[in-house]
Structures are given as C-alpha cells and as structure tokens.
Amino acid sequence: MSDDHTPKYLRVLEVLQKRIQDGTYPVGERLPSEAALVREFSVARSTVVRALNDLELLGWIEREHGRGSFVKSPPSGESEDRPRLGLAVLDRQEDADSVRLVEAGRRSAPGWVAARLGLAKNAPVVLRRYLGVHEGVISDLVSLWAPLDIASKGPLGQPDPLTVPVRRLLTMAAAGRLVRVMETISARRASDDEAKLLELAPGEPVLSVVGSVLDSTGRTVLVAEVALPGSLHELTDSYPI
Structure with missing residues (x-):
C-alpha cells in the first residue's frame, strides 16, 4: 500500500488494482462484497463505495446491482490510470x-x-x-x-x-x-x-x-x-x- 498520507479510499483502490493485475482476482470474477472489504481494510462503507466507484470509472470493474462488482480486463496503455x-x-x-x-x-x-x-x-x-x-x-x-x-x-x-x-x-x-x-x-x-x-x-x-x-x-x-x-x-x- 501507499504511505500513511494516502487517502484511505485510494489505498483500497490500489490494492484491488494490484490484485487484478497479478491475477488474484481473474477477469470475470466477483470481488469480495462491500461488507467484506470494509472488514478487511477497517474503513467505512463510504470509503469502499468510493474506491469501487472510481475503479468502475477507470474501467477495471463492472458493478451490477444486487450481484456485486466483477473484474474486467485491466486497462492498457500509458494512460491506464487516467479516469475515462x-x-x-x-x-x-x-x-x-x-x-x-x-x-x-x-x-x-x-x-x-x-x-x-x-x-x-x-x-x-x-x-x-x-x-x-x-x-x-x-x-x-x-x-x-x-x-x-x-x-x-x-x-x-x-x-x-x-x-x-x-x-x-x-x-x-x-x-x-x-x-x-x-x-x-x-x-x-x-x-x-x-x-x-x-x-x-x-x-x-x-x-x-x-x-x-x-x-x-x-x-x-x-x-x-x-x-x-x-x-x-x-x-x-x-x-x-
């Protein structure tokens, strides 16, 4: 994770990105639930929601109401971290x-x-x-x-x-x-x-x-x-x- 000055939501986002990149969460797999991520990272639900929202905007995941968040192919190219x-x-x-x-x-x-x-x-x-x-x-x-x-x-x-x-x-x-x-x-x-x-x-x-x-x-x-x-x-x- 990043240093202690990094916002909590960004730390969650970075960890999830790394897990997608290294195959811990393969393409098509459902991510842990919001409740599970809240427990794992010891943060508020709003922090997890914000991290997942930004991951979706960045093109890393798809979120389906009532089903959860699913991994897409990681964005490619030099600007892969730029929100689209x-x-x-x-x-x-x-x-x-x-x-x-x-x-x-x-x-x-x-x-x-x-x-x-x-x-x-x-x-x-x-x-x-x-x-x-x-x-x-x-x-x-x-x-x-x-x-x-x-x-x-x-x-x-x-x-x-x-x-x-x-x-x-x-x-x-x-x-x-x-x-x-x-x-x-x-x-x-x-x-x-x-x-x-x-x-x-x-x-x-x-x-x-x-x-x-x-x-x-x-x-x-x-x-x-x-x-x-x-x-x-x-x-x-x-x-x-």
Missing part, C-alpha cells in the same frame, strides 16, 4: 436500480453546450439527465445533450431506462464512426439544483467532467457532463518524471 469518465457514461447500462431519471426531452441548449455542438445559442436539443446510484448511494449526476437529428434516431429523449448503452445509439445515429471523446475536468460550486439532487452538504463543491463525443467527420454528436460530489470522488494521476 466520458467512456464510462457512454457504456453505462441503465436500469431502474442504478439510474434515477431526472428529465428527458427537448430543451434549449445552454450557450456552452450549443458552442460545443456547433449550434446557435438556445437551439433545440434533446437533454437526458439522470442520477447514477449504487446500493442506495448517489454517485453522480449525468447530463447528456444531443442534436435533434441524432436524438431522433433513438430513444435518448424517452422517459424510460435505455435498453442499450448510449454509445450504441450514437453509433447507429452518427454519420461517421465514433472516434474521440474530448474531456475537460474542473472543480466548481454546485448549483442549487445539483446540490439538491446530489444531496450535497452545504458548500460542498462538485467535480465537473464535460465530454464532447466526436465522429470521424469531425462533428460533435453528443455533449455529456458528469457532476461528481466533491466528498465522494477524487481524480488521481501518476506518471514518471
């Missing part, structure tokens, strides 16, 4: 237990969203907004904005859980293949609406991850924002010097 939050949102499987839909339908695009989509300010788009939940813990607030022609080719604006991941919907709707997610990460004050939905403590900030999904024609076909409670998430990077 945009991709996590695109590949998330919605169901009634893991997603609480806040709104879905046609809206006017905020200026910054319109700019990313190459549309005029207040142009109509389809917004899909939901809370990500695991075992009763709210982990994030996701907002997805799509141009009307893209959204009209699938159920993105319908008020029911999607039966396929967003990536598949975009693949079928976009003129070209999906090639890139451009992400911007920033910390900011939560809006009143976000504070209420995420059940934040007074003054608690959010970590905002905004991703633009581009296809091979260079068009931005989706803008996604993931708002993460500041007390539950911390993005960490490691690189040689």
Whole structure:
C-alpha cells in the first residue's frame, strides 16, 4: 500500500488494482462484497463505495446491482490510470436500480453546450439527465445533450431506462464512426439544483467532467457532463518524471 498520507479510499483502490493485475482476482470474477472489504481494510462503507466507484470509472470493474462488482480486463496503455469518465457514461447500462431519471426531452441548449455542438445559442436539443446510484448511494449526476437529428434516431429523449448503452445509439445515429471523446475536468460550486439532487452538504463543491463525443467527420454528436460530489470522488494521476 501507499504511505500513511494516502487517502484511505485510494489505498483500497490500489490494492484491488494490484490484485487484478497479478491475477488474484481473474477477469470475470466477483470481488469480495462491500461488507467484506470494509472488514478487511477497517474503513467505512463510504470509503469502499468510493474506491469501487472510481475503479468502475477507470474501467477495471463492472458493478451490477444486487450481484456485486466483477473484474474486467485491466486497462492498457500509458494512460491506464487516467479516469475515462466520458467512456464510462457512454457504456453505462441503465436500469431502474442504478439510474434515477431526472428529465428527458427537448430543451434549449445552454450557450456552452450549443458552442460545443456547433449550434446557435438556445437551439433545440434533446437533454437526458439522470442520477447514477449504487446500493442506495448517489454517485453522480449525468447530463447528456444531443442534436435533434441524432436524438431522433433513438430513444435518448424517452422517459424510460435505455435498453442499450448510449454509445450504441450514437453509433447507429452518427454519420461517421465514433472516434474521440474530448474531456475537460474542473472543480466548481454546485448549483442549487445539483446540490439538491446530489444531496450535497452545504458548500460542498462538485467535480465537473464535460465530454464532447466526436465522429470521424469531425462533428460533435453528443455533449455529456458528469457532476461528481466533491466528498465522494477524487481524480488521481501518476506518471514518471
């Protein structure tokens, strides 16, 4: 494990990563339960939940409501420790237990969203907004904005859980293949609406991850924002010097 100054949740995350890498937990195997990890590491459940949430966002595990956390193939490449939050949102499987839909339908695009989509300010788009939940813990607030022609080719604006991941919907709707997610990460004050939905403590900030999904024609076909409670998430990077 890391030294004593490392946050507890990160120590749990690092140990689980090493066990996946060395084969202690093979691909497809279920990890120990949250209760078992709480006992093993002598930490609070919120610490374990945070470590598992970040492992899922990093692409190391898949979490299934009522079944537990299952090992995926460890990410490869030089940036394997970098969170791929945009991709996590695109590949998330919605169901009634893991997603609480806040709104879905046609809206006017905020200026910054319109700019990313190459549309005029207040142009109509389809917004899909939901809370990500695991075992009763709210982990994030996701907002997805799509141009009307893209959204009209699938159920993105319908008020029911999607039966396929967003990536598949975009693949079928976009003129070209999906090639890139451009992400911007920033910390900011939560809006009143976000504070209420995420059940934040007074003054608690959010970590905002905004991703633009581009296809091979260079068009931005989706803008996604993931708002993460500041007390539950911390993005960490490691690189040689």
